Amino acid sequence: KQEVTQIPAALSVPEGENLVLNCSFTDSAIYNLQWFRQDPGKGLTSLLLIQSSQREQTSGRLNASLDKSSGRSTLYIAASQPGDSATYLCALSGGGADGLTFGKGTHLIIQP
Amino acid sequence: DGGITQSPKYLFRKEGQNVTLSCEQNLNHDAMYWYRQDPGQGLRLIYYSQIVNDFQKGDIAEGYSVSREKKESFPLTVTSAQKNPTAFYLCASSITGVVYGYTFGSGTRLTVV
Numbered sequence: 001k002q003e004v005t006q007i008p009a010a011l012s013v014p015e016g017e018n019l020v021l022n023c024s025f026t027d028s029a030i031y032n033l034q035w036f037r038q039d040p041g042k043g044l045t046s047l048l049l050i051q052s053s054q055r056e057q058t059s060g061r062l063n064a065s066l067d068k069s070s071g072r073s074t075l076y077i078a079a080s081q082p083g084d085s086a087t088y089l090c091a092l093s094g095g096g097a098d099g100l101t102f103g104k105g106t107h108l109i110i111q112p
Numbered sequence: 113d114g115g116i117t118q119s120p121k122y123l124f125r126k127e128g129q130n131v132t133l134s135c136e137q138n139l140n141h142d143a144m145y146w147y148r149q150d151p152g153q154g155l156r157l158i159y160y161s162q163i164v165n166d167f168q169k170g171d172i173a174e175g176y177s178v179s180r181e182k183k184e185s186f187p188l189t190v191t192s193a194q195k196n197p198t199a200f201y202l203c204a205s206s207i208t209g210v211v212y213g214y215t216f217g218s219g220t221r222l223t224v225v
Contacts, residue, residue: 044202099157099160
């Protein structure tokens, strides 16, 4: 069964820093990997989707990479802002539209 | 705008009562899902449906029931058999057969009183 681990569980950094959030998974037979953002008490907002054949995706200050062979993905946030404070979730699909497997998330605080 | 609507936003259940959470989508997605989120546990899959009139159990289906009579709607009933129903419930949808990703609703917070 696929297991997803996100490190660190929590992170607090000053505004302006570049930072990396990590996601590791045990089964490399994935269909795609999706990074989400969740604000307190809210639903999930999709940030980036990486297909299994891709190595990375970029959107604005966000860059996500995928290394299937090592079972790892990273989310890079450049020039962090207080508005980036949220919980970031990594989720994997094994294909077949049978749902996503989630990590427990990284709770990120950007200090003004 | 297309999206997923979950209602109500907050729901309170008395002991022994069944309650139903609504999930409606206008994205024309084939598949729909229900997840439960507890602090420190991440999201866990309750039920999913890939087509109308068909659904499958997820990892924690006990104490829950669903129906899929229309493509747009996938209601979740939390029955009295669910002993610890207090949680945040999230509905999602996706297109089958295409690498498109999943879209989530804004959630329903259920509390037992």
